[in-house]
Amino acid sequence: xxxxxxxxxxxxxxxxxxxxxxxxxxxxRSDVDFTDVERETxxxxxxxxxxxxxxxxxxxxxxxxxxxxxxxxxxEPTDLGDALRDAAAAAQGREEGRHRFSVRIEPxxxxxxxxxxxxxxxxxxxxxxxxxxxxxxxxxxxxxxxxARAAEVTVADEGIGISEPDRQRVFAKFFRSERAPAxxxxxxxxxxxxxxxxxxxxxxxxxxxxxxxxxxTFELPLDGEEPVETAPVEVAAT
Numbered sequence: 617x618x619x620x621x622x623x624x625x626x627x628x629x630x631x632x633x634x635x636x637x638x639x640x641x642x643x644x645r646s647d648v649d650f651t652d653v654e655r656e657t658x659x660x661x662x663x664x665x666x667x668x669x670x671x672x673x674x675x676x677x678x679x680x681x682x683x684x685x686x687x688x689x690x691x692e693p694t695d696l697g698d699a700l701r702d703a704a705a706a707a708q709g710r711e712e713g714r715h716r717f718s719v720r721i722e723p724x725x726x727x728x729x730x731x732x733x734x735x736x737x738x739x740x741x742x743x744x745x746x747x748x749x750x751x752x753x754x755x756x757x758x759x760x761x762x763x764a765r766a767a768e769v770t771v772a773d774e775g776i777g778i779s780e781p782d783r784q785r786v787f788a789k790f791f792r793s794e795r796a797p798a799x800x801x802x803x804x805x806x807x808x809x810x811x812x813x814x815x816x817x818x819x820x821x822x823x824x825x826x827x828x829x830x831x832x833t834f835e836l837p838l839d840g841e842e843p844v845e846t847a848p849v850e851v852a853a854t
Contacts, residue, residue, distance in 0.1 A: 621790050624802045628672050632665040639665075664710060671740060672802075678737065679789075679804050682811040689731045689815045693839040696726040696767055700758050703739035707747065707756075714752050717743075720759040727839040728767045734812045735836075741805040742771040742832050749775035749830070766818070766835040777826040786822065809834075 639658045643650070650658075681687040697719075704717040711717075728735075739758070746756045754774040761768050778786060778793070785791045787810045790803040813820045813834045820834035 620792075621803060624792070625672075625676070628802055629669065632669040632672075635665045636662050636669070668710070671737075674737065675741070675802075675804060675808055678734075678812065679808050682808070682815070687811075687815055689734060691729045691731055691816065693727050694730040694732050694735060696728050696730075696760050696769070696836075697721045697724065699730075699732065699735050699739065700760055700769070703736060703743060704758050706740065707743040711747060715747055715750060716753075716755040718755060718757045720757065722759075722761045726760055726762055726767050728836040729839050729841070730816050730836050734816060738809050738812050738834070739769075739771070741809050745805055745832070746771055746773035746775065746830070749773060749777075751775065762838065763835070765841040766837050768833060768835050770831055770833040772829060772831040774829045777828055778822070778824040778830050779826055783822065783824060787820075806832075 639662050642648075643655065643658050678687065700719050700721065704719050708715075708717050743756065743758070750756060750773045756774075757770075757772045759770045759772070782791075782793050786793075787806050789807040791807070792803040809832075810820050813836070816836055818834055818836040820832065822830060822832050824830035
């Protein structure tokens with residue numbers, strides 16, 4: 617399992633590094649007269665791949681800190697709508713039109729007690745997971761609604777769904793479904809998501825049906841409320 621993990625992480629790191637190196641090396645060529653549009657395109661790819669690399673490293677560091685019990689969580693009033701829109705816009709930019717993203721919030725203004733950076737990591741990993749298992753051109757819906765004491769956030773996709781055996785292990789460290797696209801993912805994304813949500817006083821669960829997509833839902837306490845009562849990870853099929 618560790619060997620597979622090292623191989624997966626090496627691949628995940630090498631892919632953006634190779635892209636960054638390739639575009640940078642091309643820009644250095646003196647025998648080509650690039651237009652401003654071409655230079656801007658190359659620099660945009662370099663920036664996007666650099667951001668991807670930073671996210672991978674941040675996730676690896678967060679997992680290490682979770683396991684060591686040294687993860688710092690700074691809870692403060694956080695506008696949930698802004699967080700969801702920012703995450704969806706970032707995912708849309710990474711996908712360059714290959715998937716559609718829809719954000720729905722009810723009521724329009726929802727404030728939770730959360731660590732803004734950690735919440736961003738949770739949303740980015742859930743959106744990446746949805747993209748990984750969704751057909752090109754599919755729609756990914758990010759929605760939030762207020763409850764009595766908590767806000768409920770759902771990331772829903774139109775993908776292949778999760779088999780019943782996999783639902784029992786999907787939040788486990790290093791777990792990668794056999795149905796996952798080859799060479800994608802480290803097996804840490806959902807493990808990290810659960811750890812970060814729990815650290816912020818929330819809980820997470822999933823609903824899935826094979827061939828009909830998956831819905832990952834997590835709760836965070838509303839601003840001014842106590843942490844959501846901790847409960848075992850819920851796994852359900854629709």
